[in-house]
Amino acid sequence: MLSATVLQTECLPGIVLAHKHSSAHRQELMASGICGCFYCLKIFEPTKVNEWTDYPPGTPEGQELVLGTTALCPCCGIDSVIGDRSGFPITGQFLAQMKQRWFGSSK
Numbered sequence: 001m002l003s004a005t006v007l008q009t010e011c012l013p014g015i016v017l018a019h020k021h022s023s024a025h026r027q028e029l030m031a032s033g034i035c036g037c038f039y040c041l042k043i044f045e046p047t048k049v050n051e052w053t054d055y056p057p058g059t060p061e062g063q064e065l066v067l068g069t070t071a072l073c074p075c076c077g078i079d080s081v082i083g084d085r086s087g088f089p090i091t092g093q094f095l096a097q098m099k100q101r102w103f104g105s106s107k
């Protein structure tokens, strides 16, 4: 009986890695063909994103949206957007797995 077996089924390493692609990802996202939000599970084109956060310290007032590096979802406003350039499949199933891992089930 190996505890590693239990860890493997719980851990979903891809899901953990994918989360790193949901912030400071502006260039990656804009290079993506499609992206999705793992909070509201909507799939949309990167050009639909018009709000950005995580701008560098010292960003002049009014430049936050220009210099922000993390997309906010155009549907729900949560910073949980990931693009296909991350190497992960932007599908409803994948986004649902991400949601379950990072936001818990909807129970």
Ligand SMILES: [Zn+2]
Residues within 6 Å of the ligand: 037, 038, 039, 040, 041, 042, 073, 074, 075, 076, 077, 078
């Ligand atoms: Zn959303």
